[in-house]
Structures are given as structure tokens and as C-alpha cells.
Amino acid sequence: MAEQPIRFDDGAAYEKMMGTWSALAGDVFLDWLAPPQGLRCVDVGCGNGALIERIVQRCEPAEMQGIDPSAGQLAFARTRPGAKMAKFQQGDAMALPFADSAFDLATMALVLFFVPDPAKGVAEMVRVVKSDGTVAAYTWDILGGGFPFEPVQKHMRARGMKPPLPPSVEASRLENTLALWSGAGLKDIETREIIVQRTFRDFDEFWSITTLGPSMAPIIGAMPGDDRKALMDQVRRTLPADGAGRITCSARANAIKGRVAK
Numbered sequence: 001m002a003e004q005p006i007r008f009d010d011g012a013a014y015e016k017m018m019g020t021w022s023a024l025a026g027d028v029f030l031d032w033l034a035p036p037q038g039l040r041c042v043d044v045g046c047g048n049g050a051l052i053e054r055i056v057q058r059c060e061p062a063e064m065q066g067i068d069p070s071a072g073q074l075a076f077a078r079t080r081p082g083a084k085m086a087k088f089q090q091g092d093a094m095a096l097p098f099a100d101s102a103f104d105l106a107t108m109a110l111v112l113f114f115v116p117d118p119a120k121g122v123a124e125m126v127r128v129v130k131s132d133g134t135v136a137a138y139t140w141d142i143l144g145g146g147f148p149f150e151p152v153q154k155h156m157r158a159r160g161m162k163p164p165l166p167p168s169v170e171a172s173r174l175e176n177t178l179a180l181w182s183g184a185g186l187k188d189i190e191t192r193e194i195i196v197q198r199t200f201r202d203f204d205e206f207w208s209i210t211t212l213g214p215s216m217a218p219i220i221g222a223m224p225g226d227d228r229k230a231l232m233d234q235v236r237r238t239l240p241a242d243g244a245g246r247i248t249c250s251a252r253a254n255a256i257k258g259r260v261a262k
Contacts (some may be wrong), residue, residue, distance in 0.1 A: 014048050014074055017212040021148045022050040024196040025253050029109070029138050030058055032192055033257060034187030038062045044093050044125060045111030049077030049086070055107070057082045065093040065098070093121040101130040101262070108137035110253070114178070115168035122184045129260045136184055138194060138256035142172045144221060146252030148198070149210055155234045156219070159227075163215045174254040194253040195259040203236050204244045 029051075035041070037060040043052050046066030056064055064086040068074055074088045091097050093108070093115050106125040115121035125135045140147045142165065145154065153163045170176050174191060181189050200206035211220050220228060239247050 004092060012048075013212055014073065015050070015076065017209055018110075018148070019048065019050050019104075020197065020198055021048075021251055023054065024198060025138060025194050025251070026051045026054045026109060028194045028196065029136075029255055030054055032194075032255060033104055033107075033134070033136055035059050035134070039231075040102065041065070041105045042098065042103045042125075042128065043065065043094075044106060044108045044121070045114065046074075046077060046088065046094065047109075047111070049074045049080045049083050049088070051107060051109040052077065052086050053080045053082040056085060061105075063087075063103075065089075065103075067093070067096065069093075094124060095123045096128050097153075098128045100127055102128050104130060104133045105134070106135050106154070110138065112137050112139050112180075113142065113168045113169075113171045116167055117179055118168050118171040119183060122180045126184045126186065126260055131258070131260055131262040133260050134257055135181070135184075135260060137177070138253045138255035139172045139177065141174075141193075141252045141254050142166070143171055144173070144252065148251040149216065150215070150251075151239055151249055152210055152216065152231075152235050155231055156240075161219055161230065163219065164192070172254065174256075177235065177254060177256050178200075181256055181258045184258075185261055187261045189256065189258040191254065191256045194255050196253075197248055197250050197251060200247045200249070203239065203241065204249055205237065206247045206249070207232060207235070 039061050040063040041061045042065040045219050046052050046068045066086055066088045077088050106129045112118050129135055133235055241247055
């Protein structure tokens, strides 16, 4: 089967599949970032607004902008009760529709590896943030086994299947992210590892949610029934349930922040 690009156009499906993971990681990220209240903020690649809702609720920004290429994701973001004050628009991370030095803080959550030219995306965040403002991001450590869907994808790869990777997956490596931040001229750069856990009611819930997205659903859906069951049984054996049948999985992300020197 030809490898298909990963596209997230259904905000509600994304919320079910990745929203909880995103919120868990986003809370740790914001604890570490500790932005003061009243900032002018932009979230680049905001998706369905998971991080924006957290920023609005926790940090009370003076301005909150979100930009994403997916109209479907943005439509869902606009329905979030906790993000009513945010403004959302469709756009490109490599050509932000904002003036120079327009913001105090630019964030990019679980997106850097989807930007075709990550260096250009970081440079655009630096451009729209004022001197001494902050540019920060976090990415799943995909190549290091930290992706939330790794419990399934490792068995898919073992069976010769190839779940598609983001186009700039190398940006998920911490050393490469550091190089991007340094190359953009950011100062006082800091990094940290984010580890989060999510518990599913049972294996069936884990399977239905984890295989919902565009990186796996088309491939698994095209498998013969017996092969699909064999894959499910393999995954089930490596995810022991607790006494109540619940399945708990971990994921790991790399976070980075730096201040703008202009």
C-alpha cells in the first residue's frame, strides 16, 4: 500500500484520539513554561484548540490567536467553551499572517514535525514575538518510542506494515530541536522531558481510540480479518490490564523554550 500523508481534518475525531493526550502533555508543558497572565499569545498549528483552551483558562491572556491549516480542526476549536476569547484563522506555520513583534509568547504543540520546513516555522515564530518574548514547543518523541500510538505501531512494523511518519519526523529528536532553536538565534534555551499516562476503560476502548487516526485506520481497515485479529492479539498481550481490566499507557514528549534576542 502506498504511504499516505497524515492529515487531521476531523476535530471531533482528533479530540477523541489525541485530545486527552494533548491535554495531559499540555498541562505539564504550561506548568514548566509558567507564563504570566495578560500576555499576547499565539498558538501555531493550534489544531482543535486543546492547548489554547488550557492557556486561556490558566493564564488569562490579553490576546489569544490560533492558526492552523485545517478548517475542520478550527471549526471544532471555535466550539470549545474555554476558548471563546481566542481568535482562530486558517493559515500556514511557515508564513504567519501577523506583524513582527506582535506577541509575547508563541507556542507550537505536537506540530513541529508536521511543518515541511521546521527551521522556517521556528523563524516565523521568532519574527512575530517581541524581544525577550518566549518561543516554546513540544513534540512527541516519535523516533525514541514516545509516541502514544507506539504500542500498536511497533507491532505493525514487525509485520512489515509502515504507518506513515510526519514529513519532518527528525524534528522530534531533542538534539535537532535544540539545533533549530539555536539556529533561530533564541537565547536562554531550556529543554525538558514530558512523560504522561492515560488509562483506558479496557482493551477495546484502547484499540478503538488508538487506531482511529489517519496514521493507522486506513492500513488496519484494509487488513484481512484474521490478520487484523492477530495484530490485536499481539498488542493485547503486551498491554497487561489491571484487576478492573483497565489499560494504562505512557507517552513521552520533548519540550523546548527560548527567549527572542532582537
